[in-house]
Amino acid sequence: MATSVSMIPKIRDGLRATFRSGMTRPIAWRQHQLYQLARMAQNERELICDALKKDLGKPRTEVLMAEVGSIIERAVKSAQQLPEWAKTEYPEVADWQKPWKPTVYKAPRGTVLIVSPWNYPMILSFQPLIGAIAAGCTAVLKPSELVPTFSQLLAEIVPKYLDPNTYRVVNGAVPEISKLLELQWDHIFYTGNGRVARIIASAAAKHLTPLTLELGGKSPVIIDSAYDHDLAAKRILWGKCNNAGQICVAPDYVLVQRDKQDELVRAFQKHYNAFFPEGALDSPSFGSIVSDSHHKRLTSLLSRTKGDVVLQGRVDAARRRLEPTIVKNVAGGDSLLEEELFGPILPIVPVDSLDQAVDFVNARSHPLVLYAFSDKESVKQQLVSETQSGGIIFNDTFQQLAVHELPFAGVGESGYGYQVMKYTYDTFTQLRSSIDMPKEAEPYLAIRYPPHSEEAVKALTAAVHTPIPPSRQ
Template identity: 40%
Template sequence: MGSDYKAVVESVRRAFNSGKTREKSWRIEQLEALNRLLIENEILLCDALYRDLHKSRMESMGSELDFVKNDIIGALRDLDEWMLPKPARKTVPTLLDSLMVVPEPYGVVLVIGAWNYPINLTLAPLVGAISAGNTAILKPSEISPHTARAIEQLIPKYLDSECIKVIYGGIPETTSLLKQRFDYVFYTGSTAVGKIVRQSTNQFLTPCTLELGGKSPVYVDSTVDIKTTAKRLLWGKIVNVGQTCIAPDYLLCSKDVEKQLIAEFKPLLAKWFPKGLKASPDYGRIVTKNHFERLNKLVKSSSGKLALGGEQDAAELFMGISVLTDVSPKDTIMQEEIFGPILPIVNVNSAQEAVDFINEREKPLSLYLYSNDKKVQELFISRTSSGGLTINECLLQLSIESLPFGGVGNSGMGAYHGTASFETFSHNKSVLIRDLGWLSETLGSVRYPPYTSRNETVMKMLLKNRKLPSFGVLGYVGSFALGALATTWGMVSSFKDMWGA
């Protein structure tokens, strides 16, 4: 098995070394083809998502297909700008030279997708990899088998099969793949597996991005509109039945705010799901029996009280929303990421207490604050650390391509979306093109032996880290004059040494 994957990686590397993926025309062709794949196979892909996760069409389109299509539109719009070399600031000794930072593709990229958003979390990174000019091997999650098979079958029909390949399989296949030499690895999934992926990349010192999870906290204070807050918070928890890496994991609030929120949750559920959660086509299912049982154990082992919900049907992997109050921070449910429709509530009496509670734990992927108090907002911005902070909203930060998405610490490393995707899959190569003329050589002549104290003085003047004037020709001339003055002094000093003065 391992030798087969070695051959696959080598074939993709040969395709990269041919140079065709570096061409802008190839990148555009592949991005447009990926967009066609999503448009022309909308029904097939939505059906696969329904079979794997019972996702409604609206969730499938909004959080999966349309999400990737929007990424593609942004990449096609901005690709020219992204690919341009970026000029670097000059110093006095390099005024006659060219300094730039050139983005170049890493080479062969491995993208390991996740099961909860199997299209988004597999193909959105691919958009970045293609935009940056890489070849890629995709490993979709076998836990969402229907979607993984669809990706496996469709990609070769639309994209360059020499440069982009899909491998279907489970843990053995992923383990074997990670033994191969890649130039970049992009993984989305659990923190535990993320650590294994990171360790595997150490063999070849391969850079990687890890998009992990963690317990994303929510703090709600008394300054907010409770009705609006309840809607946004509850919606964030029921999307994909809580199987979202940035879903609100637990709630911090006072006892009074807790009562007001729960009072709003009940009529909201009745309004959104008039025939009940189980009968609704808009409410998903837990992905597997193992995940269902894990969530059940979290609820049963908790010291909290069930304040709302609790309906379930193991045969259908249906689990309704469960709101738990009086939860102890020592409960198992507060030690691991929930990844399901369970909302434990821990009571705190102030924003500072909430900040302290959050800072005592691992850094989350997302942190949610609902407050209209500017001082409280500033407290969370300045005194907490998380992959992202969202104030008075939930989940929607993920859809804004100008905001890099990624974790910090235990919740991940690296970021993507929009410009950040291109940057993630690009190496920024520093380029210096030195002038060979006599003037440039004169400016740099003080570096050559024999070294004298005067050489050292002139060198310090030339290399001193100063911001050069930026007011057009006059600034250029003035900066050059400064260098010329230092060089002239160095030359005169050298002549004095030669003449014994």
Template identity: 40%
Template sequence: MTGNDFGATVARHRKYFLSGATRSVEWREAQLTALQTMMTERAEDFYAAMWKDLRRNRIDADLTDVKFLVDEAAYTRSHLRRWMHPQVVSTPLTLAPAHTHVRFDPLGVGLIIGAWNYPVMLALSPLIAAISGGNAAVIKPSEVSAATAEVIARTVPHYLDPEAFSVVLGGVPETTALLEQAWDHIFFTGGPPVGKVVMTAAAKNLTPVVLELGGKNPTIVHSSADLATTARRIAQGRWLNAGQTCTAPDHVLVFKDVAKPFLEHLKNAVVAMYGSDPQKSPDYGRIVSPRHFDRLVKLLGSGQVYHGGEHDREDRFLAPTILVNVPLDSLVMQEEVFGPILPVIEVGSVEEVIRYVNARPNPLGLYVFAEEQGVAERILDATESGDAVVNDCTIQPLIHELPFGGVGNSGMGKYHGEWGFRAYTNARGVLYHSTKIDLGVRYPPYSEHQRLRGLLAHLPS
């Protein structure tokens, strides 16, 4: 498609939106049901595509993509009518008789730019939010996960309302052309550099954005932590999808007095999950492309390999790797790892952890493993992150009720569940003021009503 084609597509969707067709609760519920049906009936197509793109096994594919979206659409549908209901707010007595409420109106036509690491969830979960808000949308799946993008493009028109939704395939030229259009909302998942490009494009039309940008998620292992359970949960969170997860632990800050036993537990957890030869494991994924593989291999020299390090470019395989003796100015500590390499750094105190976290850009997730609740609360009180988890990691986006999103360098805006509905609606305050009473005190000349105004000002709301 050319820019003109995109303009025509946006105009077609906007005309449909302005007709009011997307506003009714019945239309929204029907689209959510259709999306559920699509994910159920075409599940095999999605499984096969994600295996080809990322060697994602079915259990993980259900956890984070296929079944996750079926459940999220069902959850949204079951709560939608309550979310849509106007919220009544109190009205000052001085405006009586009157009543006020907040209604949640659709924004219009949105652009959704998905990411390659969870290519189904990150394209269609924002779509669930857009549908719940009564919007139309154009979906741009990531070209890096090409097989999955093709399945999305092939299936969406057969299940969802084609007057409201389109899928665009392509790479940077197509995304650039899409960003030149006038949108009512833009949702982007990716890294901060491209996030800045998206925000710059959105600024031309003052378009609201949700940016999910990731970051270097610090993971703190305190002396009081249950080391065996901590190691298992960090291993699962880090090496799920071969580490290509925006909420994964990026590096571990372990207290010195438990560093040695923690590392041993972490190595044992990796072997227990993926075997002594993880390349043969049916549960271990692959790096998405040779370009990303080459980037990750360069990071191996940032420290001493404690475990792992094996790699095979032809197979896009990089073993689960633990690095120790990692300088803070090394390459692996300067950029989001976004792969199966986990640097482990020793620290001496809670205050050192707090200084470390606060000296760096706000991460998407912050994880604290500690049996002493006061330690966790002290760190949470003194730091900032998009989300946080105590005694677990990575899995917080799977909870529909939680707001998910970054802050500062890791993004802006929240979604999932009601938070997605709010992101895709305008909270529109409305005052209904009767004409039965019309006090002159509000009108000039003010000097004639000064005493009465003073009395009214002290009346309760």
């Protein structure tokens, strides 16, 4: 059920009043809310699994592993580490400045808006919320209308566990998000695609609202010709099959040495048969495409490819099912390279050298993730030095999301702003600088007041004459 548009400004104003009351400031209060969020995920896991099965056909194990379990773990760890994160900092300064008591306070940004997508609707709603809670913010959650069962479930269970004066769920589609974007927020955190991100950024600019944009793009895979192609295929295929490829960090296309392409194809076929002995069409371990329109988009891209389909995924349009499909001999300009696939289709682009693979990646928008398979440190360093991406992952796919201590972010078209654990806390936290000048410092400050003597000018401008060491190249 959609939230009444007329209620949305009142919801925002109520959250802002709660924030100004100071309720969210005590560390113990924030920790309690984080533990409550973990309890919600744990206690309501069966309802969550059922909702995501209905909306997305998501396998139960995948939901428990990638969404429910991750939220429980990150909420608990954030609560435990929060006292350390929130400590006031006292930077090291020159001795003559120490009496000023230079200080950095950790202040919550205020009332924030979190807009989450449909593909991983639980973790991509609550992962940013964990940071907002930890920072001491109040927040509105706007889940996707493309997962209506799950979004309605959030509206029902969130108030049972989290303080409803502090955290609210707003459901709906274009009218509701449009009203939300008319309002001023202290931060907006959006996960989704670049087209909608531009609309959100434009709306935020009217209020000078800071943004975090977690987007996506075509995350390539580069395979070094000397690497074990059988192992690479196994790990790439596993990463591609998560949520039927509907995740921003899914491997989008593979760049492989031309004379190794058929070896890689055989390995994909081998591991597909091992993962799904009876095919993925009815497998409980493989999900559905989110909507009819997305299903048609994917099948249309496949129908226009000039590549060779070597693993033909069966299609069941009525159930929005599409099995993993491998296409080799894909060239630049192919339909499968037009846009982020966001589905279980994997194009293979043959190249003649590593340098050609690097040039191919660099000729396109910066991806969220660059995956590379190589045992050679020289190859790894070349890719680190010569490419740009939000992250660079060696010798696996998808698994980087399990490392809570790593920042997750894009660059350029794949977004900006950091998240996960402390990085999300930092996103919703203002570093508030302070000094406290003692009265006793007045004799030392006298030199700054005009009129300035020649001696005072010399002292005040001394930094201009700082010796600069010679460069060593």
